[in-house]
Structure formats: C-alpha cells, structure tokens
Amino acid sequence: NAGVTQTPKFQVLKTGQSMTLQCAQDMNHNSMYWYRQDPGMGLRLIYYSASEGTTDKGEVPNGYNVSRLNKREFSLRLESAAPSQTSVYFCASSESRVFNQPQHFGDGTRLSIL
Amino acid sequence: RKEVEQDPGPFNVPEGATVAFNCTYSNSASQSFFWYRQDCRKEPKLLMSVYSSGNEDGRFTAQLNRASQYISLLIRDSKLSDSATYLCVVIRSSGYALNFGKGTSLLVTP
Numbered sequence: 001n002a003g004v005t006q007t008p009k010f011q012v013l014k015t016g017q018s019m020t021l022q023c024a025q026d027m028n029h030n031s032m033y034w035y036r037q038d039p040g041m042g043l044r045l046i047y048y049s050a051s052e053g054t055t056d057k058g059e060v061p062n063g064y065n066v067s068r069l070n071k072r073e074f075s076l077r078l079e080s081a082a083p084s085q086t087s088v089y090f091c092a093s094s095e096s097r098v099f100n101q102p103q104h105f106g107d108g109t110r111l112s113i114l
Numbered sequence: 115r116k117e118v119e120q121d122p123g124p125f126n127v128p129e130g131a132t133v134a135f136n137c138t139y140s141n142s143a144s145q146s147f148f149w150y151r152q153d154c155r156k157e158p159k160l161l162m163s164v165y166s167s168g169n170e171d172g173r174f175t176a177q178l179n180r181a182s183q184y185i186s187l188l189i190r191d192s193k194l195s196d197s198a199t200y201l202c203v204v205i206r207s208s209g210y211a212l213n214f215g216k217g218t219s220l221l222v223t224p
Contacts, residue, residue, distance in 0.1 A: 033212075042216035043158070043201070090157055102148055102203075103212065105157035 002026050006091050006106035013081045013113050021076040021109050023091030031094045032074035033058075033103060034066060036087040043090065049074050050096075081113045117141055118204050120215035128223055131192050135218045137202030138184045146205040147178055147185045151198045152217065158201055161187075192222045 007022045025032065034046040035058075045058030049068040063085060065077045074093075078085055088110050092103040120137045127133045139147075147164035162169065164176040164185050175188040185204075189196055202215035 040216070043214040045212065088155075102160045102163065105159070107157045108155075 004091055004093055004104055004106035006089075006109050008109060009107070010110045011112070013078075013111065015082060015113060017081050019078050019081060019111075021078075021089055021091075021111070022073070023075065023106060024073045025091075025093040025104075026072065027093060027095075027104065028071070029093035029104075030071070030096045031101075032068065033092040033094075034064075034074070034076045035090045035092065036060065036085075037090060037108075038087050046076065046089075083113045085111065086113045087111060118202055118213045118215040120200075120202050120218045122216060122218060124219040124221050126221045126223060127192050129192055129194060131222075132188065132190045133192055133220065134186055134188045135200055135202075135220075136184050136186050137204075137215050137218075138182075139202075139204045139213070140183065141204070141206055142180075142183065144183075144204045144206055147176075148203040148205075149174075149176060149185075149187050150201040150203055150214075152201055153198050158214075161200070189220075192220075194222050194224065196220060197222045 004025045030051045033048040035043045037043050044060045047066040049055045052071045055066050067075045088108050090108050091106040094101040094103045149161040150158040151161045152158045162171050164178050168177045173190045177186045199217040199219050201217045204213045
C-alpha cells in the first residue's frame with residue numbers, strides 16, 4: 001500500500017536555485033495538499049487542490065507554485081529558493097474537500113536551503 | 115488568538131498511567147475534529163476522528179465539548195509506544211481550512 005509518495009526525501013539547495021517536489025497518491029483521492037512544518041510553528045498549508053484542474057492558495061503560498069498534473073500527482077515548485085524555505089514539506093490527500101474527510105500524509109521531504 | 119491551541123507539554127508519564135490532553139479552538143463554526151499522531155521526524159498519521167457523542171478506540175477516548183470549544187484525548191494504560199506528538203486538527207464548515215494545533219508531546223517512561 002503506497003498511499004502518498006513524495007520525492008525526493010532529502011534535498012539541499014543553494015539560495016536562488018529552483019526545485020520541484022513531487023507527490024503522487026494511489027488512493028483515487030480528489031483533493032491534495034502541500035504543507036510545511038517548521039519547529040514551533042506546526043503544520044501550515046501552502047497550496048491545495050480540491051480536485052483535478054483546480055489549485056488554491058493556503059496560508060503561506062508566497063515563494064511557491066503548484067501544478068495538479070492529473071488526479072494522482074500534485075507538485076510543488078520553488079522557483080528561487082530562499083533560506084526561509086528550509087523546512088519539512090508534507091504532501092497529503094483526502095477523498096474530497098468535504099469537511100469530514102481526514103487527510104493522509106506522505107512521509108515528507110526534508111529541504112535545506114543554504 | 116490562534117485558531118487551534120494545544121499545551122505543547124511535554125507530558126512525562128509512567129507506563130500504565132492515564133493521561134489526557136485538551137485542545138481548544140476559537141471558531142465556533144468548526145465542524146470536524148481529529149487527533150493525529152506524529153512520531154519524531156515522521157509524517158502525521160490519523161489517530162481518530164472526534165464525534166459529537168464522544169468515541170472510543172481501544173485505549174483511546176476522544177471527546178468534544180462544543181459549548182466550551184475544546185476537544186480532548188484520553189489515553190489509558192499508556193505504553194512506551196504511545197510516546198509521540200499528538201496533533202489536534204479542526205476543520206471549518208466551509209473552505210479548505212484544516213487547522214492543525216502545534217501538538218502536545220507525550221513521553222511514556224518505563
């Protein structure tokens with residue numbers, strides 16, 4: 001049971017470099033999400049995709065872009081990485097945006113920006 | 115005021131003890147509530163949903179108090195393997211908003 005798969009698991013970038021974090025789910029879920037988790041800050045939503053073909057900003061979208069490539073895949077792009085984007089990034093999916101649906105998480109991408 | 119607040123702990127309890135965490139939320143329109151568990155440097159995993167009437171799953175009991183706007187998690191007969199951070203999650207009735215608390219750290223000791 002793969003669930004939600006994120007690649008890569010670890011990455012080190014230099015300031016100004018670009019990078020795409022990949023996420024794929026095999027649960028036929030409609031909604032997908034990108035979060036970042038920083039010490040003392042908890043999980044914060046960056047972007048989400050309620051369904052294939054739609055994306056919306058979350059709490060902390062600045063510096064990021066996303067693409068919902070198809071129902072399975074939702075990528076997060078850093079166009080010009082900054083040290084403030086050093087974080088652990090989690091992708092999640094849920095059956096729908098209906099409010100009582102829990103989310104299932106990938107195991108994270110640990111990203112360091114030097 | 116943060117939308118979801120939790121006592122960060124840590125709660126240090128001996129094996130076999132009963133421990134309870136509370137989580138308060140500020141938006142009275144909140145509709146759905148969950149507890150997630152997160153082990154160190156791992157992804158959050160759904161522990162249990164929280165229903166209006168309260169619900170139990172083995173050693174874990176979740177309660178919702180809408181009047182006072184808090185949810186609780188009770189863990190009975192604590193195991194070493196229960197050591198983790200417990201995240202409270204609150205969802206509003208509209209929009210995407212899945213609000214995570216910052217988590218409560220639990221350490222169960224032998």
